[in-house]
Amino acid sequence: MSIFIIKAKKIITVSKKGTIDHGAMVVQNGKIINISTWEKINQKYHQVQVIDCGENIICPSLVDCHTHLLEFAPPSQFPITKETHLLAGKAVLLDALYSGITALGEQVCGNPICDLRVPDLKQAVQDVPMDISFAADCLSIGFQRIIHFSAVTGSTPIPRENLVNKEIIEALATENEYAGENIFITATPANFQKSEVPNAGKLIYSKQELTTIVSIFHDYGKQIGAHAAGEQGIQMALESGFDVLHHAQGITDSQIEKAARQNTKVVVTPLGGPYLESNSLEEILKLVNAHLTVSISTDAFLPPYEKKAVALSNDRKTLMGPEALMAIANPYMKGMLANGYDENEALALITRNPAKVLGKEKHFGSLEAGKDANFLVAEGIPGIDIINPSKIKAVYFRGEKVVSRL
Ligand SMILES: [Zn+2]
Incomplete structure (x- = not known):
């Protein structure tokens, strides 16, 4: 049974939880089992490996x-x-x-x-x-x-x-x-x-x-x-x-x-x-x-x-x-940000919404407990702060790191 915690300055969940500052996510057997602030996760889980992404952000792949x-x-x-x-x-x-x-x-x-x-x-x-x-x-x-x-x-x-x-x-x-x-x-x-x-x-x-x-x-x-x-x-x-x-x-x-x-x-x-x-x-x-x-x-x-x-x-x-x-x-x-939408709503255009088109929104496209641990570690929010793939430091698919530029 594999389990780890991954934390970062900011997690953009593209879910009802929105953006979590100083967030952490618990990944077990390829699935997200908990996502919250580092403070709360740290209180609840002990002796679990922690991957600290520092100043990077985490968001859905x-x-x-x-x-x-x-x-x-x-x-x-x-x-x-x-x-x-x-x-x-x-x-x-x-x-x-x-x-x-x-x-x-x-x-x-x-x-x-x-x-x-x-x-x-x-x-x-x-x-x-x-x-x-x-x-x-x-x-x-x-x-x-x-x-x-x-x-x-x-x-x-x-x-x-x-x-x-x-x-x-x-x-x-x-x-x-x-x-x-x-x-x-x-x-x-x-x-x-x-x-x-x-x-x-x-x-x-x-x-x-x-x-x-x-x-x-x-x-x-x-x-x-x-x-x-x-x-x-x-x-x-x-x-x-x-x-x-x-x-x-x-x-x-x-x-x-x-x-x-x-x-x-x-x-x-x-x-x-x-x-x-x-x-x-x-x-x-x-x-x-x-x-x-x-x-x-x-x-x-x-x-x-x-x-x-x-x-x-x-x-x-x-x-x-x-x-x-x-x-x-x-x-x-x-343009969405300039018109009053937040980063989660903007990021949904290339994460949660296309997952819905594929009929897979229950499995991926946002970061929530129960979903596949498909996510990115990046220098900024994809499509907003960064447009160059070299700024994506890691890509995880079902809890496995499949791309690493760290
Ligand atoms: Zn076509």
């Missing part, structure tokens, strides 16, 4: 609930083959871990390079010290001739009518673990130049089709999310009953109200598609003010279908990987 790290990142980052694809995928996961991320929401869209399905990927990452939830998606890319893939049909493009094929939708629902961007309501530009993807933003589905797809997922007891941007696409997503909107650039005030009434969650991706403006701070504040569950995610990386796209994603490597999560969240988190 980060959650990136919309990524493409295992399918599309490897060939855009490394000169690999089919044989080394998953090894490269793991290298990218390690990068995410270095950046303080211990939970991911991975999209599986159907990979034009190799036939990897959700069960293969799950198997491949079993030994990685992270919580990875997979979304089984259909992908539509807005080339002159729009092409479609799905997580259950592998590397071969599929005709549009297969996107609404009942058996395919049922297979997606079966493999789906959380509400990722399961359905691309509008075609994506991916990371292509605007001239290459003239049909980006084009509606792919009718409302009737979307309603049917949503009800199939719900019949399977699964939540479903949509890639939705622009007023029309967002309206269709809201009216068809999707549980999570990914991107949501251009969401209107009345749509924010509707989303709040329906309890629709929103995942904002500031790196997003290149042809749409990132969500403004004003938009995010409206979502937060309306009590929506808002998450910020990297959407890293996007598919390299041809040389130009590969070059583009390489050029932008430092911007587009999971290491950018704190940096892209920074203006929004600072």
Whole structure:
């Protein structure tokens, strides 16, 4: 039975307890069993090893609930083959871990390079010290001739009518673990130049089709999310009953109200598609003010279908990987502080809220007794005081130290 106490100048719990000055946390067998002030913990526990983090802070480790790290990142980052694809995928996961991320929401869209399905990927990452939830998606890319893939049909493009094929939708629902961007309501530009993807933003589905797809997922007891941007696409997503909107650039005030009434969650991706403006701070504040569950995610990386796209994603490597999560969240988190929210509420954008999107908020995303001991020791609050992963001194996953810069 392993047990230890870890203390620091400040613990940001992202729970009802808020920030605890001179806080301490008791970790036993990978779980938090007590969290309070050092004074109280010190009175109660004796002869337990104490790790003193001094002037550093402790907070929940980060959650990136919309990524493409295992399918599309490897060939855009490394000169690999089919044989080394998953090894490269793991290298990218390690990068995410270095950046303080211990939970991911991975999209599986159907990979034009190799036939990897959700069960293969799950198997491949079993030994990685992270919580990875997979979304089984259909992908539509807005080339002159729009092409479609799905997580259950592998590397071969599929005709549009297969996107609404009942058996395919049922297979997606079966493999789906959380509400990722399961359905691309509008075609994506991916990371292509605007001239290459003239049909980006084009509606792919009718409302009737979307309603049917949503009800199939719900019949399977699964939540479903949509890639939705622009007023029309967002309206269709809201009216068809999707549980999570990914991107949501251009969401209107009345749509924010509707989303709040329906309890629709929103995942904002500031790196997003290149042809749409990132969500403004004003938009995010409206979502937060309306009590929506808002998450910020990297959407890293996007598919390299041809040389130009590969070059583009390489050029932008430092911007587009999971290491950018704190940096892209920074203006929004600072904006929340400037508008009267506290550090716990701001940090929720990259911890507790994305854990909710993954359906794992009972396990991680905040520091409370009973939850997994997934946390960071850092020189400051991620996304507020620090944006560089080198300022993260240690990362713990289920009570084990998995990254150490101390
Ligand atoms: Zn995406």
